[in-house]
Amino acid sequence: MSEVKVALLAVAMLTMGLSGCIGTGEDLEEQRVDDVGEDAVDSTNGWSTPTEPRRYEILPGIEASFTSFDDTEISVGVFLPDKPACDWNASEQPEECQLPVVIDAGPYWGDGEEDKSFRPPLVEWLVPRGYAVLHMSVRGTGESGGCMEFMSQAEQADVDETITWAAKQAWSNGNVGMMGRSYDGTTPLMGAASGNENLETIVPISGVFSVPDLMFKNGTSETRGPIMHSVVYWGLFGMGAIYGAEAADFRAEHWAEQACEEVVVGQAQGGYATATGDASDEYWQVRDFTEPILENYNGSVWVVHGMQDWNVNPSQAIPFYQAMEEDPDIETKAWFGQWDHAYPDRVDEHRNVRWDWADRTLAWFDHYLKEDEQAPTPDLTVEVEDSLYVWRTEDTYPPEDAEPTTHETDLSGTVAANNAVSWTSEPLDENVRVAGLPSVEVTATPTTTEGGWVFAELYDVYPDGVSMRVGWGALNLAYHEGGNTDPATLTPGQPIETEITFEPMDAHIGEDHRLRLVLHKDGVEDIPQSPDPSPVTVDDVNLVMPQIDRDETLAEPTPPGLNDMEVR
Template sequence: MEIRARGTRWSSRSIVATAAAALLGVLLIPTAARGAQPPAAGAAAQESRPVYSYEGAIRESVWVDTGLDSDKDGGSDRVAVDVIRPREPARQGRKIPVIMDASPYYSCCGRGNESQKKTYDAAGDPVGFPLHYDNYFVPRGYAFVAVDLAGTNRSDGCVDVGGRSDIQSAKAVVDWLNGRARAYGSRTGTDRVRADWTTGATGMIGKSYDGTIANGVAATGVEGLKTIVPISAISSWYDYYFQQGAPLYDSGPDWLAGYVESPEASDRCQAVRQRLIDEAPRTGDLTRLWTERDYVRNADKVRASVFAVHGMQDLNVRTKHLGQWWDALADAGVERKIWLSQTGHVDPFDFRRAAWVPTLHRWFDHYLLGYDNGIDREPMADIERAPDQWSTDRVWPPRGTEPTTLRPASGTVPGVGTLGRTPAGPGSTETFTDDPRLDETDWAADIDRSTPAKSGFITRPLSRDLRLSGSATVTVTATPSTATAHLSAVLIDLGPDTIRDYSAAGEGITTLTERTCWGPSTTADSSCYLETAARTAQVDHTVFSRGWADLGTYASAGHGRPLTPGKPYTLTVDLAASDHVVPAGHRLALVIAGTDRGLIDPPSTTPTLTLDLNRTAARLPITGGAEAFHRATTGTAPPHSAPRESRPDGVAEPRRTPPIPGDRSR
């Protein structure tokens, strides 16, 4: 089960209730020899090896005291922690690091493409751990720790959807692993259990909600958390349910809490769920509840390195989450690595498995064992350019990427304008009427036709490739005819291509029948998983970035207000981060419209909006900046130095090259 937004092609409630949650080479890894010595740590060590017995590993459960009483029962909440660790290191007097996945899904919904759940023997001891992390890493000298968030599976407390209880569930475990918190051998017992077998070095990993918890724990600055690997993860829960006041989901966090919590928690946590209703109004106002769940504001506290993975067509946890988190981490000087795929909400284990597992192995070896294997000096970014075709960049966004202002202008056909560097003349306008029956694919299909529900602006065919890398914005000045209005802005690559079919079931992958194995197995825990292949589609256009907003938030991002019909309002819409190359011969298009069906909810009225084109502009992250755009759209170099950038209100501002995130040469 995954957190999932309602999409054009999905019904959130039906999919959430039926789909597998965390979608997580072809090599059988033999069972490790028992009692073998690991390679020595230090500069000469390059790789941890499978030298420990998986079958003979210690499997145990402890309950960690969180120090909270979220269910108000008078006792401190204890969260259940299932541990699997090799037996031999303790006998040898060696301590080991920890890989941890903290999740609300271990009993309700399952993890991975095959919806695996935790399993226990008759005595209640863990015997089956979801995903391959235990099978692969335990023989290599790591412990794997699977944490049930408060209010789920065998834990006390209440789910609060990214709030203090959720984050403390996992942070307390990191504290326990580092000797700062208490754990017990049972849910109600007094028998203390100490983690004297670990170095305390912890790496958190997980997809979707699990990766979100990793972000949140890292943002506390907890000591001992050395690295996180957030996959398709949320960075601010407000931006999961809304974007700039526009509702993105047909339910609130109370519904998600009720879905994942245990039956026992359902009875005792009514007050917490009521708070999730009362303090998360569907108006889209930015309340204290949402501020508490914004990890981006605390990115400067992050001590851990971050290996972020995201699908650029993820319409569940949209790449706005990745972009704002990545930029904040860059500002804080955090060590980072990134993979961007063409998939939707899919784990790299299921779109690039043969490369993912060894890359993750080397990442953990470096940050948890201290091996100098060079992964920190390799290219920062891996980006999928076409199905199963990848490129790399030393830093991301790449050097020379500059925010470049493009201007929409009217054309000869109403609603079909141009997109370039020249501002529209004073008084130039375009008009559209919100039609909640249509979506971005409808707008793209009709880009060259005058239709009443959108305004489209298109470049001429490009003479050379044009790369956009990072986060974009579109500033719109619009006059509504009614008191409410929602806006959508999308960037489209107009031209034929073969892409991963992110809109189909699987969101870009097809699950096959053969299996590959990633470590030793037991009768209760197999290391063998169904293989996948890219599911592709032939298209004549690709929407590669989008953003939405309630025009009523023009004055305050945190509070919407009624509009005065006939009055112009200016608002900047944030677009999701992406990395896309518009090939030579294709055209780049910007569409501004109303409701994007299935991706945002419509306003309470049906407004007609008139755009003031002289005060409307897109600010796009173009590699090579204005000069690259000029060359691509004219086939020639600019006749003189690129003009100064200017804001949509026509006020000039000096050109400046921003620091490239992660580029240590600056």
């Protein structure tokens, strides 16, 4: 959540179309130019715009509210088109005045009537083309009542009730979708987990499928882990510190509502899980949406996630995406590209801009919410962009034909604070494609009962010596059997056979390049240095990479630039 990153710094200081199949390796960039047409691309705002003409003007936003299950007032901003012959104040509407609804729900909306933001410009994209768009402020934020409970069961129930409220409005056709990024990309997952029958489709962008697995990956803890609820969201949003005047005044008038048990439990559990890696408490488990989605959701999902997302790691979506694919009640589509906590169509966020994103989004909603027979049937595949910024289409992801390939290393030594060990391969004799979740098999011998955290980083070393990091992983040795809920008791001096799983990657490593693997205890991304700096001996280290063959002709690997993955 880039908003969260900013907050922490402050505290510290579809798609349809695009045909292709496994092995074709088609360059989708050329297809996009042909499909959309250069003259139709509107880059005025630095992001994509639907090529379908605007049919209606956007009426001023309406500030509305409803009472949730526990009498908490939930604030929503409603945006409707200026459609002739439609009286939006009427208690009954003719069929032509009943619109599909798309909700963007989160803590960032302030008074809810903002029609433009850094989030997907849904009002501009959808309302002129016959949709209603709702901005919902989760409880305890914006002008909603209650306490900022950070994705609690009560907040999940509010999302469910917002969907029902939207579906029952006279101007609604009863079909509801949800879309948003980061926190706003997580609320659609809450909606899916609720099983609300009116929720037909969701488009989560950098959404959090499991809060405990994000904050406490394999028993490690992100820097924000102990303060995510109590400082970042409760302090900055619940207390209104970063809103405009109107919403800030509302929050100031309702500050007493922010004294709730959920905040106290969140602070205590944040500290405990950070110290121990144990996220088994109910506070965390009710914020894991994976099983409820599989149990309750009957609809479609288009997952959009950056493979370089430093904030909501791509392991949130991969490989759980495949579990949704296998569910007969869920239709799935995904875009996985080489951007960070961003969008696929922003010129300042992504090197190979997907100018077709707005068109694909509109067509997706037209199919699932308008039930438009003229809308193209969604191509339920995965479009993935590799580290050379070349797009291709896969039937699933990770690819089913990915072959685990073991690269034996001679790496051994002692990993401790400020003491890393590394291995560099011989030059590769052919191009290598990595697609999925690599891992490091390692025998680790702790010297304390805690063992501490061990990090692995993989680099692509170019012939001129420049290195580009292509992957990383983290593991708390007390959780060497997996997960973050059942720590093992370590015996100093007793070896542990385990593996460190990397974040998902889709990388092309060129012929004559070298692989460099580094093991250390000094932190990576938002995970700080191991709290236990004591030495760990590592040996019998193997790098296992899921490798694929594709018959496309790849461009020569270009030297990494400042906007690419981390360069060293």
